[in-house]
Amino acid sequence: MLKLATGVKLEIIPYKSGSEGMVAVVGKQVDATSEASVVVLPQVKGGKLRAIASTWDTRIAAMPDLPTAKELGYPGIFIGHWSGVFAPRGTPDAILEKLNNAIDTALKSPELRARLIPQGIQPVGGTRSGFIKFLSDEKARLGPIARAANMKED
Template sequence: MTVTRCSIRARADSCLPPILQKNAGYDPLASYDPIVLVAQSSNLMVVHPSLPVNSVQELVAYAKANPGKVNFSSGGIGVLPHLIGEWFKSAASIDIVHVPYRGGGPSINDLLAGQVQMTFEGTSVLLPLIRSGTLRALATTSATRIAELPNLPTMIESGFPGFVSTSWTGLLAPARTPGEVIDRLNTQMNEGLRSAELESALAKLSNQPLGGTPHDFTQLIKSDIGKWAPIVKGLGLKPD
C-alpha cells in the first residue's frame, strides 16, 4: 500500500513567500504536485464611511483630486491586501499611501477608527462589518459577484478589466508522487466537493467549492506567480 502525505496550502502560503524570500524552503511548482483546487473566497475593497465615495470610480476621482491623502492599510509589507492595493494604485494611476500593520487585526481596527481610509481584505472578515454599516464595500475582486453581497459590483464591472484576485485553498502532494495516486485523489476530492453538505460548510466561511483537474490547479499557480512577481519587483521588494 502506498501512503501519500498531502498538504493544504492557501495561495498566500504557496505563491508569495518564494517571491519575497530568497530561502522560502520550497518552490510552489517544483516542490509539489497539485491535486485539486478545493475552494476560493473573494477579497473586498472597503472604505471608512467618512470617505465621501460610494463606488470605485468615485474613489478614483477623489484620490486624484486629493493625491497622497488616501491611506490604505494591510497586515504588513508583502501580504496579499498590500499587493492588491498596490495593483489598484497602479491600475488607477492614483497616489494612495500604504500603511502596513503587524497583522490584519490592527489594520482593520485602525480602519474602523478612521485612522486609514481603505483596505482590501477577505469576505469572511469584512462581511459582518459591512452588514452593520461600520464599513462601506465598493467592490469585490472576484470574477463575478458574490452571493453574500449580490448588489456589490466586481472590480471588472467598476472599470478595471482583469482585476481578479481570489484567495484559494488547494490540495497538493509532494513532488514526484505517482500519477495514479494524484488521479485517484483528484477523483475522490471532486466527488466530495459536489456534496451539498460540504458546499454548505464552505459557504459559512464565505468560500465556494471549486474542484477541477491537476492541470487547472497548476495553471492557477503559474498565473498567480505571473501576476504578483512583477508587482513585487515594481515595488522594489527584494527577497530577504
C-alpha cells in the same frame, strides 16, 4: 494593483493577516483594506465596514449586490483570495490523485457549499493539472505587478 490601475497615490501598510488589516480599518487606524470576503463579510453585515467592490472576476454569491472592480471600470484590479492544497515534493501521483478527487468531490457537495458560500467562499475544485495551470497563470499575471511594487520575499 490599485495604484497601477488608478494612478492614485496610496501608502500601503502591510499587516501579517487579513484580520489585522480589517481591525485597523474598523479602528480607524487606516482608511481601507482589501481582504478575503470571509474576513470582512461579518463586519460588512454588521455595519462596521462598507464594501466598495469585489476584486474577483465575478460577483460573490454572499454579496450579490456588490459590483466587481471590473464592473466599476477597473478591469486591471483583479485578484482573488484563493487557497489550495499542497503536498511534499515526491508524493506519489496515486496519492495526489486520490487527495484531489476527494477534495473536488467535497467542494461539489451541497452540504459543504451551503457552509462555505454564505461566508463569502466560492468553492471551485477541479483537476491537479488545472490548478497547476492556474498557479502558473497567476504567477505570470501578478509577477509584473509585484516587481513594479518592489515586493520581496519574506
